[in-house]
Amino acid sequence: MTIKMLFFHLILICTLNPSAEILNSKQICVKYENYYEDGSYLSTDCFSNDKCKYTFHENPKKLTQIVDFEKKLIKISPEEEEDVTYTFDENFNAPDSFDAIEIPVFEIKKTDKTKEICGVSCKNLEATYKDDVYKIWYFIPKKIKADRINKYTGYKQIPGIILEIICNDELQKKAISIDDKCKF
Numbered sequence: 001m002t003i004k005m006l007f008f009h010l011i012l013i014c015t016l017n018p019s020a021e022i023l024n025s026k027q028i029c030v031k032y033e034n035y036y037e038d039g040s041y042l043s044t045d046c047f048s049n050d051k052c053k054y055t056f057h058e059n060p061k062k063l064t065q066i067v068d069f070e071k072k073l074i075k076i077s078p079e080e081e082e083d084v085t086y087t088f089d090e091n092f093n094a095p096d097s098f099d100a101i102e103i104p105v106f107e108i109k110k111t112d113k114t115k116e117i118c119g120v121s122c123k124n125l126e127a128t129y130k131d132d133v134y135k136i137w138y139f140i141p142k143k144i145k146a147d148r149i150n151k152y153t154g155y156k157q158i159p160g161i162i163l164e165i166i167c168n169d170e171l172q173k174k175a176i177s178i179d180d181k182c183k184f
Helices: 003-016 018-023
Strands: 027-036 039-048 051-057 062-068 073-078 084-087 107-117 120-129 132-139 161-167 170-179
Touching (some): 027 161, 107 161, 120 161
Antiparallel strands (some): 027 039, 039 051, 051 062, 073 084, 107 120, 120 132, 132 161, 161 170
């Protein structure tokens, strides 16, 4: 194989590899299947440098949380109820009144394990909170600020986009698709 052909094959592999495309995207949308004792439901998370959007599709209602970093606000929209909006300061600290979710402080242990999920190569870590042990698979995008991805979620210590969560050896959340077509 000539160098020219080898170069062409490398370009083709990187073009067809969803991991390379997603890692370099300026916005990323992940759809999940979530598993809990009372059944399963879908959720969608969208990420960019300006906004993060988390949508939970629990039957029969839907809840959407949008974090807008330009406007410095968090908007929570429960279906069939009034929206609640919080503003945060110039350092992106949420106000004391922001109590939408409990924010646990995990004991984190990174591992050397890797795994491919939805065509994306993921890193692994174990996060312990109280008596619960979470095995979390995540990746760090190149064009989205990692410190904003989980800032206002229960997983703010996780340094990237989560694609799978296993809690106490039971699958809790797993990505079923990933693309760069976000709807904010």
